[in-house]
Amino acid sequence: MESLVTLIENVAGFIWGGTWGDTVVIPGEIGPLAIVLLGTGLFVMIRLAGRPVRRFVPALAEVWQGRKAQGEDGAITPWQALSTALSGQVGTGNLAGVATAIAMGGPGAIFWMWITALLGMALAFAESSLAVKYRETDEYGRINGGPMYYIKNGLGKKWTWLAVIFCLGTLFSAAATGSMIQSNSITQTAMETARGTMGLSLPNWGIGVVIAGLVFAVIIGGIKSIGSVAGRIVPLMAGAYVLCALVVLILNASEIPHAFAVIFKSAFGLQEVVGGAAGYGMMQAVRFGIARGLFSNEAGQGSAPIAHAAAKTKNPVQQGEIAMIGVFIDTIVICTMTALVILTVSGDFTRSPALIAANQCVEEGYNTLPEGTGVEDLFPSAYTEGRTEIVAARGEEASAFLQQCRTNGLSLASDLPTGSTEAEEQAYFDKALAASTDATVLNEVRYVYETDAESSGITARAYGAALPGGEWVVTIALFFFAFTTIIGWSYYGEQAVTYLVGEWATHPFRYIWVIVVFGGAIVTNTDALWLFGDIANASMAFPNLIAILALSGVVVAMHKMNDDPDHGHPVVDKTEPPKE
Structure with a gap:
């Protein structure tokens, strides 16, 4: 089992970070998926002459008009198609994913999430317009569409293998990131909030039964039921969350300029280290910004076009423009609001200097932990439950580990402000050494993102510090975000099964x-699941991006015909790719 987890870690590390274990395979530690994703997005954006920017305002009008059917073919209105797509897009990535991006890549990761979203709008336009153009109606009158169908009908039967790979990736991704991780996030957040605010101990299986029951009640009716529920819940949940975030930002308005400054400085590796906070490199910001950006908005992954293919519309281009607004809402609006809350809320936050030193020691290879031991097993964070007992039990072992790190050459100068003296660096290390045996020794920091709390708890702590009972904002938002993601991804998985097996x-x-949803609620360790989900997401994205590139001529032809004043908004379903 351990070797399997190691393999998953290595594959995920290569796809997203260009590394295999401790070996850097691609200079700069930028994974091949990031390169292909950004490259394809830039290519499509150029070929479309910046359409997502030029047509942004008209696209907003099309979203509003899409509340009513725009054609006879299809199963749900364009608005419901957008809401269904957003139900899959807006999930834990907008809360925990943003916090993870900042924790792992620094505040600059948010800038690269924006870049991913901007180019992702071009990808969303391309993939969703193709999904409408090449969709099929089966013998039951059901609409089927998505990357597997535009691969099959646009590229031909010889590309069937690519469609199969996409569908298998969709099923794996649906099970891991679209279901189990979402139900697990709801369960863990509900348990922690109930225990922390009301002293209640809720059983994970009980929460799992409730989630599974609610999911079943929605998905048993198929896409019409999912679209109807998503069309009502998604706008309300997104609006309510943005409103709560706005309240927090108004209360912390003086910190907003600082937040934007630290985002842009960190994005290019220019952020100075202050207050003992760890420094972040530009490559880390790029890597985690793109990875979490894709996890959040799914542009180019191929999931959202499955929902848009079901829209009642006669114009693929119009639905493509509606789809690109979904990426904007997910990342530029909701993720940005979460990021600004995390970066502006200040308070009495702390972090363990021992954990900082240990992480750097392990990452730079100055010492190796005993097999089967994680860094936080010896060096609990300032927010680890039962940390006093852990420090008391393993303090001597932790102290000896840090002393060996120092003997082997560990320096903490990079964690101090520029120009710090050797004496200051020594004092900083001595404090870290003291913290390894004394749980009361901690560093005070101003912002929640500078703490060593688990990334999943950073957003909740930010809201908790900003508003009375603010933790409940995250709990309630996470429930609706994750729940709608589960029902949206159920349809994606269903379409993949339909293509592979049959109606x-x-x-x-x-x-x-429903059983998979319940299983996710009772899983106790999701680390490998997250990594497996990253691999599954990539197995969807690669074949989809190949198809978008191969069919880019069709996309451009539709785009040009739609803009032709002699045609207005024609039906372009019969557009063929330009002859080479």
């Missing part, structure tokens, strides 16, 4: 999906 498998799949 008959959709009903059994719905029952299996």
